[in-house]
Amino acid sequence: GQQVMQIPQYQHVQEGEDFTTYCNSSTTLSNIQWYKQRPGGHPVFLIQLVKSGEVKKQKRLTFQFGEAKKNSSLHITATQTTDVGTYFCAGLPGNTPLVFGKGTRLSVIA
């Protein structure tokens, strides 16, 4: 089936460092969504990007959707311990259900 690849699988950073996770699809996506799952918790919707080249910001988080609508990234500036968790992208390739990437687990060392 459709796949959305997400890298890296794990990332360990010192508090204050930046963090980026990338999402790639082999097919054009109608939209891309990002979720955060805290340890022991459930995925929580963060944002949706729809337009080619779209950039959205939420405080220290910056989300981008590629020009070709096949890739996306989430960048966190100056990580904090509260950023710990797994970040999932999820793409909508046309009429099929949302396809989730496998996630990037972020650890922040204080």
Place this chain on the structure above:
Amino acid sequence: EAQVTQNPRYLITVTGKKLTVTCSQNMNHEYMSWYRQDPGLGLRQIYYSMNVEVTDKGDVPEGYKVSRKEKRNFPLILESPSPNQTSLYFCASARGTNYGYTFGSGTRLTVV
């Protein structure tokens, strides 16, 4: 409070004993879906429903059944659970596939 409610949160059962995990949402969402989450495999879709009485298989439907008799409820049924169904299960709902999903708190199932 807008939410997706799953029950139970934890369940330990024996092989072959039928079980049902309930899922209910209070947001009048059209779309509902079940996922299982396993280490290294991410979220894999089991079944989804675009509306009442409409259900479709996801990526890993074997061994599971669902029903959507009313809009708010989407139970997951394991007729004869096996140890390979030990997993963390999430129910999710959305206004439609073009909208963000609201996830339930999860059900951790162990089949021995």
